[in-house]
Amino acid sequence: MARPKQSEQHPNLEVAIKKTARKQIAKKGAAALSLRAIARELHITAPAIYNYFPNRDALVTALIVDAYNALRDAIRASLVVNETSHAERILASARAYRGWALAHPEEYNLIFGTPIPNYSASAEVTDQAAADAMTVLIDALDAAWRAGVLKTEGAFTAEPEMIRAWVDKFGYRGDPAVIHFVLASWAHIHGLVSLELYGHFSAVAEPDTVDAFFETEIRAMLVRMGVL
Amino acid sequence: MARPKQSEQHPNLEVAIKKTARKQIAKKGAAALSLRAIARELHITAPAIYNYFPNRDALVTALIVDAYNALRDAIRASLVVNETSHAERILASARAYRGWALAHPEEYNLIFGTPIPNYSASAEVTDQAAADAMTVLIDALDAAWRAGVLKTEGAFTAEPEMIRAWVDKFGYRGDPAVIHFVLASWAHIHGLVSLELYGHFSAVAEPDTVDAFFETEIRAMLVRMGVL
DNA sequence: TGTACATCAGTGAACGCGCGTTCACTGATGTAC
DNA sequence: TGTACATCAGTGAACGCGCGTTCACTGATGTAC
Numbered sequence: 334m335a336r337p338k339q340s341e342q343h344p345n346l347e348v349a350i351k352k353t354a355r356k357q358i359a360k361k362g363a364a365a366l367s368l369r370a371i372a373r374e375l376h377i378t379a380p381a382i383y384n385y386f387p388n389r390d391a392l393v394t395a396l397i398v399d400a401y402n403a404l405r406d407a408i409r410a411s412l413v414v415n416e417t418s419h420a421e422r423i424l425a426s427a428r429a430y431r432g433w434a435l436a437h438p439e440e441y442n443l444i445f446g447t448p449i450p451n452y453s454a455s456a457e458v459t460d461q462a463a464a465d466a467m468t469v470l471i472d473a474l475d476a477a478w479r480a481g482v483l484k485t486e487g488a489f490t491a492e493p494e495m496i497r498a499w500v501d502k503f504g505y506r507g508d509p510a511v512i513h514f515v516l517a518s519w520a521h522i523h524g525l526v527s528l529e530l531y532g533h534f535s536a537v538a539e540p541d542t543v544d545a546f547f548e549t550e551i552r553a554m555l556v557r558m559g560v561l
Numbered sequence: 562m563a564r565p566k567q568s569e570q571h572p573n574l575e576v577a578i579k580k581t582a583r584k585q586i587a588k589k590g591a592a593a594l595s596l597r598a599i600a601r602e603l604h605i606t607a608p609a610i611y612n613y614f615p616n617r618d619a620l621v622t623a624l625i626v627d628a629y630n631a632l633r634d635a636i637r638a639s640l641v642v643n644e645t646s647h648a649e650r651i652l653a654s655a656r657a658y659r660g661w662a663l664a665h666p667e668e669y670n671l672i673f674g675t676p677i678p679n680y681s682a683s684a685e686v687t688d689q690a691a692a693d694a695m696t697v698l699i700d701a702l703d704a705a706w707r708a709g710v711l712k713t714e715g716a717f718t719a720e721p722e723m724i725r726a727w728v729d730k731f732g733y734r735g736d737p738a739v740i741h742f743v744l745a746s747w748a749h750i751h752g753l754v755s756l757e758l759y760g761h762f763s764a765v766a767e768p769d770t771v772d773a774f775f776e777t778e779i780r781a782m783l784v785r786m787g788v789l
Numbered sequence: 790t791g792t793a794c795a796t797c798a799g800t801g802a803a804c805g806c807g808c809g810t811t812c813a814c815t816g817a818t819g820t821a822c
Numbered sequence: 823t824g825t826a827c828a829t830c831a832g833t834g835a836a837c838g839c840g841c842g843t844t845c846a847c848t849g850a851t852g853t854a855c
Contacts, residue, residue: 346798364592365678369841380843381799389842445759446675450593463761493773495762516762517778524752531673533691534723534744545721550745557781574831597808608810609832617809792855800848806841815833822826 347385349375354396359439363449366393393443393452394459400440401462407433408469419477420560426473427522427551434526445527464503470515471503477560478511484559485510514558521554575613577603582624587667591677594621621671621680622687628668629690635661636697647705648788654701655750655779662754673755692731698743699731705788706739712787713738742786749782 343349353371368389372379386392411429412422434441444463448454477483488510489496499505499512528534529543555561571577581599596617600607614620639657640650662669672691676682705711716738717724727733727740756762757771783789 362592362675362678364590364675367841368843378800379841380801380845383843384798442675445755445761447590447592447670448759450590489777491773493777494770495774498770513774513777516774517781520752520756520778521749522752523756524748524750527673527755528748528751531676533673542722542726545719546723546741546744549717549721549741550748553745553785557785595808596810606833607808608812608834611810612831793853794855795853796851798848798850800846802845802847804842804844808839808841809837811837812835813833814835815831817831818829820826820828822824 343375343377346375346377346381350382350385350392351396351399354392355437355439358396358443363393363439363443363446366449368392390452390455393449394455396440397443397454397459398462400437400443401459401466403437403440404430404433404444405462405466405469408466412469412473419480419482420555423473423477423555423560424551426470427518427554428547430522431526431529431547434530438530441526441530445523467515467519468503470519471505471512474511474515474518474558475505475507477558478507482560483511483514485514488513518554518558521550525550571603571605574603574605574609578610578613578620579624579627582620583665583667586624586671591621591667591671591674594677596620618680618683621677622683624668625671625682625687626690628665628671629687629694631665631668632658632661632672633690633694633697636694636701640697640701647708647710648783651701651705651783651788652779654698655746655782656775658750659754659757659775662758666758669754669758673751695743695747696731698747699733699740702739702743702746702786703733703735705786706735710788711739711742713742716741746782746786749778753778 350371353374354366357370357374358366366389368382369379372382382392386395408426408429411425414425416422474483478485485508492509493513496509496513496516499516500509503512505512525547529547534543534546552561578599581602582594585598585602586594594617596610597607600610610620614623636654636657639653642653644650702711706713713736720737721741724737724741724744727744728737731740733740753775757775762771762774780789
């Protein structure tokens with residue numbers, strides 16, 4: 334049968350493929366991602382996808398990179414809007430992180446969830462995207478530290494080797510404790526978000542009630558850093 | 562061909578099935594769990610598994626329950642051994658949590674990782690196991706609170722609705738802030754552990770360096786609760 | 790403006806594979822007499 | 823101690839399915855003349 338005029342069905346098929354992939358991941362989980370299922374939903378044949386991605390792994394990698402970039406953009410946007418105070422900026426970035434995760438659980442999964450079976454990431458490209466996202470967080474806390482509102486003394490007794498590795502990786506020139514706080518905050522927020530996302534917080538299946546708990550926790554985080 | 566004498570090959574085939582399942586999950590991820598692959602490794606045929614589990618989902622459910630119980634036991638053991646002080650007991654339980662997760666990443670995944678595609682948990686039985694594990698954590702902090710070494714004032718300005726739900730669920734009769742601290746600590750530790758587990762902390766792929774960072778963090782947790 | 794042609798995004802058939810589950814069966818085991 | 827029998831854990835064939843990937847192909851599009 335004749336090939337339908339490309340522009341009629343999908344103005345940008347590469348984007349449509351990724352979009353459909355995300356939709357299916359949201360429904361069935363990243364591990365169940367299938368090229369044939371994507372093709373079916375787009376009313377194309379499976380081999381057509383190979384014009385845009387050399388194989389399934391390449392598609393997954395593209396999705397992961399997109400996810401990192403979207404998360405980074407969401408956080409960055411929250412920082413720009415909030416210029417009232419460093420405390421508000423940091424709180425806003427934490428809320429943006431959670432907000433993005435709740436709005437795009439399938440992409441959050443892609444980044445932070447269980448590794449997908451039979452998929453091996455092409456580390457270079459995903460690592461770069463991950464570092465980009467991390468940079469936004471570092472910048473936010475660095476700005477607070479430079480402004481003198483972030484108290485780093487007593488952050489740790491002996492500087493963990495891990496912190497030094499991160500400082501080196503990002504060529505960070507400020508107080509290493511800032512990096513420590515970035516990683517600690519990230520871990521805390523990630524813990525909150527991922528427990529919420531997978532339903533471990535809902536003692537009574539009322540998801541909305543997590544808001545206040547999250548708010549309390551990120552404020553405690555700022556208290557620890559001396560910002561609040 | 563003749564059936565091999567049961568006791569010769571696998572003294573307890575049900576246990577062997579679960580053990581092999583765990584092994585394969587560790588290697589390929591929970592999503593890739595396959596009855597046929599398990600059978601292959603055990604040198605039996607796939608239908609034989611149906612003598613022990615009515616279907617694949619039942620096996621997964623059993624694995625999840627086992628995982629919750631193993632985690633609970635690991636934490637409980639750490640509490641019994643450490644009776645020097647409440648601070649040490651709580652630190653020990655945090656270390657036990659991490660230690661168990663690192664030693665059994667596949668089971669940790671089963672509990673806290675991305676939900677498995679095409680698997681729907683039989684909630685009743687897994688919820689009970691989850692509650693059992695949570696009870697151990699609650700008891701540890703409750704004991705510290707009763708001994709007066711856990712400072713709950715100022716834990717939150719307004720009690721989050723979520724905390725009340727948890728207090729009700731466990732019929733907890735102490736200060737609701739204790740429950741708040743349990744959930745907060747759990748989230749923090751879970752965040753640390755899951756980022757470590759999925760390699761997000763290894764800036765330079767040296768996993769051992771996380772130890773000191775984790776130690777610093779759980780101490781900060783205790784400081785926040787007034788125990789340290 | 791009209792025609793010949795190269796491009797290349799998509800098709801459809803085919804490959805070999807592994808999966809969960811069902812079914813009728815078999816034969817070693819332990820028990821009752 | 824010896825024999826008949828019920829039990830039931832395992833077998834092997836079969837089912838229908840969806841998967842990633844390959845291949846030779848087709849025909850609409852845009853371009854060069």
